[in-house]
Amino acid sequence: MVRMRDIYLLKFGGNALGDDGMERLCREVAALTEEGVSIVMVHGGGPAINAEMERLGMKPVKVAGKRITDEAGLEVVEKVLRGINAEVVRCLEDAGVRAIGMPGYFLSECRRDGPQTVVDEGREIEVDYGLVGEVVKVDPQVVYDLVDERIVPVIYPVGSDGEQHLNVNADSMAAGIAAGIKVKEMIAITDVPGILRDVHDPSSKIDTVTLKQIDALIADGTISGGMIPKVDACRRAIEAGAEAVRMVNGKDPDSIITDVIKGIPHGTLIIR
Template sequence: MDGHRQQAGRSGLPEERIPEVSPPVSLQDGSAAAFVGWMRHSAPYIHAFGGKTFVIAFDGEVAQGERMQRLAYDCNLLAALGIRLVLVHGARPQIDAEMARRGLTPVFHKGMRVTDAAALECVKAAMMVTRVEIEAKLSQGLPNTPMAGSYMRVTGGNFITARPLGVIDGVDFQYTGAVRRVIAEEIVADLEQENVVLITPLAPSPSGEIFNITMEEVATEVAVAIGAEKLVFLCDAPGLLDAQGKLVSSVTADAAARALAEGSGLTEDLHLYLPHALEAVRRGVGRAHLIDRDLDGGLLLEFFTHAGVGTLVTRDPIFRFRDARPEDVPALIALIAPMEADGTLVRRDRELLEKEIERFVLVEYDGVVVGSAALYPFSEERAAELACLAVAPEFRRAGIGEELLHRIEARARAMGLERLYVLTTRTAHWFLERGFREVGPDALPRRKRELYNYQRRSKVFVKELT
């Protein structure tokens, strides 16, 4: 089946309706330095994401007003960076408003709309108006806005065929449907022409009937069918929260399934979107993201900063621990340089790191080195030193330091060593809480004792590896 595409061209708004945007970065204040730092740290992600496909799903609450304006700005930037975009929108509040206008009462079962013939007419009307309004936002190009000089070709078509959902728990969903097939090759063809694909969750069946499908199902099936790098849900929460109400920055599909089974603390959107997020990554989508729809620039902060601002769902753990290789030296230098500058770590020149790189264990997050630790054995005394334990600031609450310590201890035990020493000037309590005890410099292995710097006055701690 061919995808019959409708294209939305550029359309301007009257000048008096130019949306307000943040003022440019001033070179006269500290924001300039912050901007430069952010741009430099985002470079690896810009390189990694070029040519990749992101599916971004959002409901009707986002598809109107200022939220849609901000989303259009961010999508414009993502497209300019070479990211292929598929946008899947919903329209629940718009449909409810249309039904109210016609004197109809919405009916839901298990979070899904029961769509009878009268409701279907409201769905079609609200969906089409919402789509046109989204296209208009994506097609702006006014001067003095983030979309100045841009031209985003927005396409759509009959990329999906549907089937009736049927009767569930005795409830006949009538014209509420499910995805039968995604015509992935047509979507990919549009993306290869640098078009932004906008998908409305209405689809025909082979018999020609039209069915209303949930936005989250359409987004998931499309992401799986086209092999998307990311599936993103903009939702009514910052992401998944733990028992203390703190954001869970990353979670595996198995852990997400447990959180879903427990159900406590999940918002309406999370109940709807989290199952689809974990399903997507289990079926081959690279990453799924849950991001607060009210956070200005949430997409950019999630994609182009190490820590992100939402919850990242992956099939496997996001952090990768591995042995260091010679080509890792530049990344290791970049990680430890700030801690050497403030005196937390002893300075190591590049030549020394190149000689000793095989002693290091590294932690990667999305291919970026965010943690390190090294083991220096003193075999004749059945002891070793833990050195250069470093974690990037934004990940210091993620348990990386603890895991690095465990791995260094396991490596030392495998070598038949009995004691692990560490020297520190800033993190004494951290090591005390993990089973180390303080000793004097004289307790160090002989070769390390001879190199002890009395001017630095590092505290010495030891742990028995029983």
């Protein structure tokens, strides 16, 4: 029987933290782990992957938020994500955190996406993503063994179906792991303060919202544009089994995650 643990999963991407955000986040993680808080981190690397592909003369193509990935593209994805992962681990260690980097396939099993119909920019299209997958199973004991030793796992989103490495959307990887290890809360670190009723008024932030209310906010246009994929990523985590997802601002000068973990209202909490 696995003991229940209060684990927080932090998901962040390349645009969410600002110039000094990674160092600030690592200092917060250091302080929290010192107090006994268990933390798991999952990161993406979309902008850096795009830049490297373009440098090599390759054209990045995304459909409905997922990158179409062939063998050459997967090689770039893995190389870039390994580099980012090493940087994050080094930053954590500089802050005094014991951390270990790993690909998603160290603790999860994935299923390769087949050809499917998706909605992209309002149009239904058929797409074959290639070497892309989704998390279908997680071994939580890998995480439990590490956090019990106050080690922070830092996971990058490359999975495997047992035969082939697969590119996994970072939000999907985070959602699958969050559900598989039964986190207390998944914290999605973004570049916005949360869901706003008025995008021009930070004081209009919504503190708590359900999936049904999100549907209504999308329908009436309150949630629109680039906010929709951010919210959809949180929705995927809830639907995958995470109890709650909180969207916070990685560029907040005061606290990125400490307020949340200490119970101070921050960002927008999304629940079923």
